[in-house]
Amino acid sequence: MRQIYLEHINLFMLSIIIGGTPKIFIGTDEEIKEKIVELKGGVLIAG
Structure with a gap:
């Protein structure tokens, strides 16, 4: 659970930073x- 949480924070x-929106984190776990x-x-492509 901690790893998933940290991954969410990092993303x-x-x-x-890349001008995206945090709204991508709203939805079901699968989404x-x-x-x-x-x-x-x-x-990866942009980097």
Whole structure:
């Protein structure tokens, strides 16, 4: 649970840094996981 929480915080900060929106974290666990994967993919491409 702690790891998931930290991951959410890191991605939350990352989304702010890259001009994203924290709203991606609103939804069911599955929806959030999918959005996290999309965000990570976008970050990898952008990075």
